[in-house]
Amino acid sequence: MSEFIIENVGLKVGLEIHQQLSTNKKLFCSCTPFESDEYSIKFQRKLRAVKSELGEYDPAALFESSKSKTILYYANLESSCLVEQDEEPPHELDSNAKNLVLIISSALKSNIFSEIYPMRKTVIDGSNTTGFQRTMLISQGGHIDVNGEKIGVQSICLEEDAARLLGDKGNIREYSLDRLGIPLIEIALEPVEGDSKKVKKLLWLLEDYYEVQKRSLAGLAR
Numbered sequence: 001m002s003e004f005i006i007e008n009v010g011l012k013v014g015l016e017i018h019q020q021l022s023t024n025k026k027l028f029c030s031c032t033p034f035e036s037d038e039y040s041i042k043f044q045r046k047l048r049a050v051k052s053e054l055g056e057y058d059p060a061a062l063f064e065s066s067k068s069k070t071i072l073y074y075a076n077l078e079s080s081c082l083v084e085q086d087e088e089p090p091h092e093l094d095s096n097a098k099n100l101v102l103i104i105s106s107a108l109k110s111n112i113f114s115e116i117y118p119m120r121k122t123v124i125d126g127s128n129t130t131g132f133q134r135t136m137l138i139s140q141g142g143h144i145d146v147n148g149e150k151i152g153v154q155s156i157c158l159e160e161d162a163a164r165l166l167g168d169k170g171n172i173r174e175y176s177l178d179r180l181g182i183p184l185i186e187i188a189l190e191p192v193e194g195d196s197k198k199v200k201k202l203l204w205l206l207e208d209y210y211e212v213q214k215r216s217l218a219g220l221a222r
């Protein structure tokens, strides 16, 4: 069999980058983001599919619902509160996370919307106690320069990270709430064509962007 060489076939990839933001609290409450395997609270839930805000069932949610899993949640009171348990409404959006995403959007010359609205992405695999993930569209368009070539940005969102999967056996799925609600930036790029080296270089540049903007924000906060 002849050797498979990607460069002979051609490469086209769509990159969507998710990066936790280094803030000192979660996106919609004051809990400290840290991971620990010590838990003082355990509870269980059953999640079912409901119609979305568009009045339709999400096929993926219906499929997940058909598995009829029991979800066990483990919580540490230092890293989670009633918001993560979905027993209390979300608090105000964390301004540090919002500022950090706005700075990154500006750096990528993305067009920032004048208003921010949390939307609900239906997720009923148990990774979110609410059955949905809160996500906010911050900006659209823009680009990142890679060796003089402009790679387009489709959208930049601010969203909450999912609960941490601990196990999945039979009808039981287990999650830790420590990661749920940590702010995440989601950067969706336009499809990139070229060789694998170019794609790797693009990813490194995005990592640099993130680090530089993080330092800028730390400077602003002082």
Ligand SMILES: [Zn+2]
Pocket (backbone or CB within 6 Å): 026, 029, 030, 031, 079, 080, 081, 082, 083, 084
């Ligand atoms: Zn909390």
